[in-house]
Amino acid sequence: MATINKRNGKYCVVYYYVDVKGKKRQKWETFDSISEAKARKSIVEAETAKGSFIPPNTDTVESFLDTFIELYGYQNWSVSTLTRNRSTIKYYILPYIGKKKLQDIKPIVIEKYYRNLKEQSVIRPMRSNTDGKVTSYILKSVHKLLNCAFGCAEKWELIASNPFKKVTPPKHEYAKKEIWTSEMISRALGTMSRFKTT
The missing domain is CATH 1.10.150.130 (Tyrosine recombinase, N-terminal domain)
Structure with missing residues (x-):
């Protein structure tokens, strides 16, 4: 069960959780408005009831x-x-x-x-x-x-x-590739045949 405490003009959602080492800890989350605090309190309680609550961690x-x-x-x-x-x-x-x-x-x-x-x-x-x-x-x-x-x-x-x-993944803009004409192909083949070894 989470509670809301007012402190220094802010609203704190206070609840207990069990960390990754199995220790029971108290967490204070601070919000500017009572509506934000109530919303967070509801989420914490709902996720705890469903067993899907993720305890806070400091991993970067x-x-x-x-x-x-x-x-x-x-x-x-x-x-x-x-x-x-x-x-x-x-x-x-x-x-x-x-x-x-x-x-x-x-x-x-x-x-x-x-x-x-x-x-x-x-x-x-x-x-x-x-x-x-x-x-x-x-x-x-x-x-x-x-x-x-x-x-x-x-x-x-x-x-x-x-x-x-x-999040919509960034779009990759493919560079437009030039399609060779028959004349360009003939020229390339002609150039390659000059380098052909006998």
Whole structure:
């Protein structure tokens, strides 16, 4: 059972939960208005009654992604996929949301993160020939990786639901490819025949 206490002009929802080590703890969640506090109290009580309440934890996105790679990545990815995903995490995820708490990642946080990422220049070793702008392909890859990771977080009961399912993934804009005409094909074949060895 949760209660609401008023303190310093704010409204606190107070409840008990059992942490991952099996210890009973008290939690205070502070809200600006009584309506927000009542809404949170209802959620806590309803989820507790259903047995679906996720206790608060202080895991950051960074610490969770380490666990995700260890438990999921090593089992399901090839060496090249593991290398690529580690690079994606290092350059496109950790500098932006790595220090945020896992449970604080909401759809609005994701939308802001994607907007900010699109506007950034990302410096990566061995990529000096590019302008450093984050492409739509990379944004789509980031979304796919985080959607998978947060799906595991939901399955492992670290979060109540996967917030990436509520966000429209960034669209990848494919470059329009030129279709060769018969004249271009003939010219290419002619050029290749000159280099043919006898």
